[in-house]
Amino acid sequence: SYPARSVYKLKEMDKRFGLLKPGMKALDLGAAPGSWTLYAAERVGSKGIVVGVDLQETDTKFPEQVRFFVDDVFEPRAGFRNALEEVAPFDIVLSDMAPKTTGNKFTDQARSANLVEEALALVQACLINGGNFVVKIFMGPDADAYRRELMQHFRSVKTFKPKSSRSESKEIFYVGLGFKGGRGAQGA
Template structure:
């Protein structure tokens, strides 16, 4: 077993997180300060729930978090979390009602990834499509001043994607956490300070 798996995999187990991805969000939050007490957060691609648990701790009992994923999870969540097993891009009535009840959100975050094929170009294109759809949802659901985070596979389209966010946010950065596997092609786009949609 590789060293990174030893460290982060075992640390996640010891700290009762379902996946090592929690440490990526911790690094992002430490660098960019996404979360505050009382915020409302939308977590896209939430299963198995590590990001959801961490964000729920950060926003505290007065905050609210909606996690959505096409896969179920057995993770137990605190009372300030609602998890729905749904396609987040669907018009499912229960999902729409849950979003409408909490929006506008302070943070929309996406750890979504496509089912990988091993074909670099295909995987990058599918990742970009997910990120574009996540962005489109985020800008409809974020409050002014809110933040958006999305995982994207590194490739030639990342710059155009980040450039497209710049008119909508005060600051847009690409960030690769130390807890990402060294051979991983993922990076995270962090967009802070939503300006609101143009008139």
């Protein structure tokens, strides 16, 4: 079993888009309490690697192929930075990050926009050419522009709407398939 219900979203996207395979290296942003990390670890298996990061600690017990860091993606410290450098290029970057909501619509939207931009910056720094990217975004004025931005970096961009529960009704996922930048096979 998984520490958070949200695992079903990643499972569904994995089934639909064939995202995770044995031996892959995955980066999981906003990983606590650890459901996505755990699921990804099962899928990549003992020859794969999952690097997870979150502002919050978790007591979830992960298998050996997981390296979990308590850190802020906006201000990464040495431990997480070194792990990124060691493990990169990643085959896939997952971001289920969500800001702490303030109740102020504009503040919340701005924070959400900053998070998805930071996730894309990490993609550009460490995703392999041809790799995939899953990112949660809250529907709002910035979502379309962000999708267009993704379309410049990926061969295709899919939209995934999880069956909504009330609190999550505004969240959608973009799935970027086939990263056009980065290091890798095509030597880009």
